[in-house]
Amino acid sequence: MAQLFSQRADILLRTALVAAIISVVALPLAAWAFARTPAATGQYRAFRQPVPFAHSLHVSGLKIDCRYCHAGAERAAMAGLPPTAACVPCHHDATVSSNLFTAVRQSLSSGKPIPWQRVTRLPDFVFFNHAVHVQNGVDCQACHGPVESMREVYQAAPLTMEWCVQCHRAPERYITPRATRVSGWMRGDLARGRAIAARYDVQRLLSCTTCHR
């Protein structure tokens, strides 16, 4: 009786087996890993904004408090962006006439808002509240990174659920005293973190509806 399979059949079989293992194990693994890279999460991504506003100049240089512009951060869900009119008290006519301020001038004269690009974006099914984080000792930089040194603001954190939950599991690793909440704080001192957590009664909130409603 003639051979049913040629000599190449073994090679084909082995190749197919390897391919199957790769597709079942390696590809999902690769997808899993890719989803955590900045390419997928948008971490470090910056946008060209309609006004080349430099946080480094305003925060580090002029020592303007975050809350001057992001007034809702301590009270509301949204930190908020300043109204166009907030630029005017400092940037009087002389500076406003420069090309850098075209969008501001247009907004003021037309009454239409400046179309800022959103840098830190969460999905619609996530209900993030700035106020409660700030009040519980999460400072701005914990999520937004070293904004005070950014010329162009980029997304400092991956903003994945994994990233959110690591702090919700162990807030003592990240929280700071409220007094320093807008000026930066060295993180990582666990003993101090635990003391702060006890003082503020910070809870580990891991129920789904903490964020998803």
Add this chain to the structure above:
Amino acid sequence: MSVTREEMVQRLGGSRRSFMKLLGASLALAGVEGCTRMPASNILPYVNQPELTPGLPQFYATSMVLDGYATGLLVESHEGRPTKVEGNPDHPASLGAAGVFEQASVLQLYDPHRARRVRRDNQTSSWSELAAALRQEALRQQAGSTGAGLFLLLEPTSSPLESELIDRLLELYPAAHVHFYAPLATSGALVPLYDFREADVALAVDSDFLASGPFHLRYAREFAERRRPEAGAMNRFYAIESSVSVTGNAADHRLALAPSAIVPALEQLLAALQDRESTKWIGALAKDLRAHARRSVVVASPYLPERAQALALQINQALGNVGRTVWFTRSPLVGAGDARHSLASLVDALRAGEVRTLVCAGGNPGYATAASLGIGPLIKRVPQSVYVGLYENETARDCGWMVPAAHFLESWGDARAYDGTLSVVQPLVEPIFGARTVVELLSLLIGEPDVHPYDRLRDAWRTRGALAGGAGFDEGWKEVLRRGVLDGSAFPREQAAPEFASEERPAAGSGALDIVFRPHPRVHDGAFANNGWLQELPDPITTLTWDNAAEISPADAQRLDIDDGDLVELRAGQRSLRMPALVVRGHADAAVTVHFGYGRDGEEAVARGVGANVYALWPGDRFSISGAQLSRVPGARRDLALTQFHRTLEVSTPVRALTLEQFQNLQPERRPKTLTLYQPTAPLPDGTAPHQWAMTIDLGACIGCGACMVACQAENNVPVVGREEVLRGREMHWLRIDWYAIGPPEGGHYRNSVVSKGASVVSGFSRTEPMAMAQPMLCQHCEKAPCEYACPVEATVHSSDGLNEMIYNRCVGTRFCSNNCPYKVRRFNWIDYNAGLSETEQLARNPDVTVRERGVMEKCTFCVQRIRQTEIAARVEHRSFAGSEVRTACQQACPTQAIAFGSLDDAQSPMVAARTTKRAYAVLDDLGTEPRVRYLARVRNANPDLEPSA
């Protein structure tokens, strides 16, 4: 508004096959989507920020006016867009509750079918062109120098501002005529007010005072205060009625009588009070009333003939109730009791051709009038006619000019509550479609079109002198705007009692049937017919949605061989109407009930073509007629979208009741240890949050009005699915109201008739009078939730504070959870019910709640967004908070405060107190699911003389 699957298949390119292909493609893409970045989007800050913090909602006090009377509201606004209506606790007509119309009014504001342009005939025009056409010289030329040809047809109004403007108009045109009309408005110069807290025995005669009428929210609250046996002496409540009403189902004893038998029954009752012979039921009632003279009350429906009203007054006078539980005040309506302002006199003038200019503002007289008047063609004949209305409706069609009317949430104005209390109507937004108010229209007619309504209102209040004048005015005015109501401005009690005309009985027709005309509990006189929330809200008695029907008793149905949905022809005199029949348990024999508000044929896309127009049969001057005929149209049927049998619970006693005597002798229930399939867990495992959320619902107080259902829909972005989907059993309400038949097992279609099971827990039900009992059913937040065991992806899990959570972004739509839920409270998004939502309707969405997509399960969350907001607010203010600070949407809307919510750790709260009473029980507690919702059994204060002795 909603999309059926067929429509969706069509939108996606026609065939089912391409639908499946697209479905496959979108599934494949869904996998990829998870790995891609968030798409770019903009943040648009204000240019000049008003006094608000984006993200923090604001509340404003305003009032909604219905049939002339104001109900005070607090409206939630997110960055300038109103999203949710609550009752104003300071307002006498609300006391903090809000009914179905108030709750749903916010959807009407954003209704994409509202009129958007001023038009003249078919040409787009403008407000200034109308102003030119109605300026003094032009108007005098058109309608005579004294305005003899000028006729105004307004909705009944209690607004002092409008009244003053009308007076000024009449100064300018002394011979002009002003008429007020709404089909359901009362017209007497004196109106009755009741105090149910003081009444030990109450009798409602065809009156639905708990669920309709200008003071029903207040009456429901006061009535319910006397229905809690723990809180004090219960009242005993009797109802005599023809059709079945929410109020009738709340009664301890209910007698169904055809309308023509009601006046004789009242005559008999009056006679029985003087010891004359009567039937057993009336005799027992008379005895009870006499035993509680001066502490009883008889409430007659304003829709009853004047003879019945007069009898009710005589009975109250005979019992010495007048001045105690019932009294009278001046009617707050402008021109009340004056026949010159009636519709009839306008129709006479129209017929005589005297009307040169007709200005019609609000209402819909082209539809909501007796068809026999033929008012549409009459209006069409008027040389100059102007209609100011929300919609391009039947009236607009017949008028030359059409001006979009402003919604009350866009208007400045004032009005009075039923007791005369001055209330403010304050806008939450600029008119979305450039609409105008009646105040602006009247201003235009008196030649002052440029005065802003706000300035006019403030100046009117300044000159009226109700507030402090001079420098103190601004402060007082601001306070009135803040609170929405001026305290102490109610009318004083009048010593006189109203006089009723001794009318002649209209000649009866040849038939044997009475027809009862009633406002529809969901769309009223038709004004709310274009509101999807209200169309889909099941009728509180029949659970009918998206339709009206001729309601008949089971005995009549059997006699005429009629079943639910069979088309019948109603014939009254020369007029006839075809509509589907519906068998209603407890309905009076030899009577048919029909509801106004349907059979619309204006340009309102939601309302158009739904149901039958019963104004075609209505005589216009009374609300019941006798001598009608009913016959079945052979072979013709219409499927009725009833929700009665959707999601039934497969058990014997979901509702419970006790007689007062049983309640008093009741020993606290010792719960047997239950066997359960589910793993026992520690009730409060480690790491539990301090607050453990729970709810208690008092079935003794619940009247089943449905306010909670609309409140839930508004708060939680619950979609409207449409009639076809309701027929498939896919309505999405997170909170539903189940009705259970109680009493004798007499026909009609109901959930499992609990009394036939004979269990002791339902022994409180009447055994002779067919009634129904309501049970709000929502997610029970079981501590051992069967749904959680079934979910393969952990999309439904338990939170540390005792909530059964539903995570939409994790749900893959297996529907195992719903299958495993014994309470049947889970809802599945079969198709994308939010697709095709207009831009304006999107504005009505609550920004704090996810709008769910296709393929996702959803259910009651205990308003978790409100819980979290309260937690966050307390954190931000560095304080702790009691569980009772959180109020769910259903609880807040409830007129009778039947729903209590809070935390189990808060032992002092009313919620915990209620669930520890003897009346408390859990539905299906034998399953061992440990639900967090507890119900309180209803207590029935039966009259021993009327109970069968067995």
